[in-house]
Amino acid sequence: MPTAHKIFYNSEKAIKLSERELEVLYLIAHECKNKEIATMLFLSEHTVDTYRKKLLTKLRAKNSAGLVRRSFEECILPRSMPKFLHGTPKEIINRQYGNKS
Numbered sequence: 001m002p003t004a005h006k007i008f009y010n011s012e013k014a015i016k017l018s019e020r021e022l023e024v025l026y027l028i029a030h031e032c033k034n035k036e037i038a039t040m041l042f043l044s045e046h047t048v049d050t051y052r053k054k055l056l057t058k059l060r061a062k063n064s065a066g067l068v069r070r071s072f073e074e075c076i077l078p079r080s081m082p083k084f085l086h087g088t089p090k091e092i093i094n095r096q097y098g099n100k101s
Contacts (some may be wrong), residue, residue, distance in 0.1 A: 007019075017076070020041070021054065021055055022077075024037060024041070024051040024074070025067060025076065025077065027040065027041075028052065028064050028067055029067075029071060029077055030031075034048045034052070055067055
């Protein structure tokens with residue numbers, strides 16, 4: 001069963017983020033593009049875009065920079081690497097695409 005994480009804004013109603021939404025948010029914060037996120041999470045780009053739109057609404061942000069700012073302000077993002085990743089997002093992309101940057 002998916003875990004929902006509750007987030008409070010200044011003692012307002014709790015906002016629930018799913019594990020998948022947190023994963024997408026983490027990868028957005030690490031400057032990953034929708035295509036890269038889709039590859040890492042085995043999703044379609046359209047699905048990633050849907051998650052991004054849901055996050056924008058739930059966190060009341062206007063763009064990805066706002067998502068990242070809000071997630072740090074509210075201590076939403078995990079300090080350590082999520083269990084679904086084996087390496088940093090950029091290391092994973094480099095392994096998958098053979099880049100050496």
